[in-house]
Amino acid sequence: MSVTSDADPKLKRRVARRLILYILLFSSIITFLGTSLQLYLDYSKDVTLIEQSMEQIESSYLPSIINSLWVSDHAQLKTLLNGMLQLPDMQNLEIVQDGEEIIAVGSPASQNIITRTFPLSYNYRGKDIHLGDLMVYASLTGVYNRLLDKVLVILGTQAVKTFLVSTFIFIIFYLLIGKHLETMADYARSFNVNNLESPLTLQRRSKKGVEKDELGQLVVSINQMRLNLKNSYDDLRYAKERLETEITEKIIAEKDRARLVTAVENVIEAIIITD
Structure with missing residues (x-):
């Protein structure tokens, strides 16, 4: 009697692929949610x-603009408007009188x-x-461009982090579980009544309580x-x-x-013949 499984290598490969897939999927979901929240906060x-x-x-x-406009100091008005233009994401500033742009x-x-x-009202x-x-016109283009740059940076760093974390988890999984599953699979394939x-x-490293964990209980x-x-x-076999x-x-x-019966019959025949 032997226990074999030709699908074991494929099974191990599928388990490894699923493990990496789940890690990547979960990391991607967390990255998406975290990035969305961060982008929303940055946008706000x-x-x-x-x-x-x-x-x-x-x-x-x-x-100051009202006072300069009252005295028609266009040079001062332009200086003030240029100063306001330096504020974050300011795109365009106009002073309009009677529907006509004056500066x-x-x-x-x-x-x-x-x-x-x-x-613009002057109290006289x-x-x-x-x-x-x-x-006053403020542009959101700069906001969107900064968000796009931030998305690219976040995606790049998250991709590297996810790759490193996935690799680390896979290595830890293999060292703690995977290689022992391979040992169990090899043992099961060679298991028969001749090597009981x-x-x-x-x-495994000798550590206190290692026999009581899941692998230890499985071995037991x-x-x-x-x-x-x-x-x-x-x-x-004894039975x-x-x-x-x-x-x-x-x-x-x-x-x-049968021999006894034959012998008895022969004796009886001999007695009958003698008589």
């Missing part, structure tokens, strides 16, 4: 910075923009005089099965030998009985 942070820039324009620049800095953008309009002798409007005396042993179970098979086989002995003795007894 950049948009918040743009909103803060808008508030800074309203609180710090607007009074502008930056480059106009047609998409991915955040627009704010600030009315208790009356608010509307001088025009300040149009050989127990299964694993080459396999060796217990081996002993049970050995005892059953010994009992079966077979005893049965053969009984059959032989019965055959001999039958032959002796």
Whole structure:
């Protein structure tokens, strides 16, 4: 009797492939979720910075712009607008009077923009005089480009990290489990009634409690099965030998009985003839 499995090498390869696949799949899911969360937080942070820039324009620049516009100091207005253009992601600034642009800095953008309009009113002798409007255009293109760069960096670093972690886990798995599974498979393939005396042993470092872990318990179970098979086989062989002995003795007894019957019949015939 022997236990063989031609599919064992393929099975081991499939287990290894599935292990790597699951590691990569799980790492990819975690990377995707983590990257999505990080990108969302970065996007919210950049948009918040743009909103803060808008508030800074309203609180710090607007009074100076109104005063310069009141005295028609276009040079000062342009200087102020250029200063505002240096704020994060500012794309274009315009001062409009009666629907006509009187001064502008930056480059106009047609998409991915955040627009704010600030009315420019000058208080003259208790009356608010509307001088025009300040149009502020902030572009989200820079935000998207930074997010794209960050995605590429994150994906690159995560790919390297996933590869290293997967390789490390695979090596640890092989050293702790895989090579011992191969030993068990080889033992099972060579297992037969002629080598029931050989127990299964694993080459493992002697550590306290190693016999009580899953592999240790599996080895104990396999060796217990081996002993049970050995005892059953010994009992079966003993029963077979005893049965053969009984059959032989019965055959001999039958032959002796036949010879005895023949001898008795011969004696009876001799007596009859003598009479």
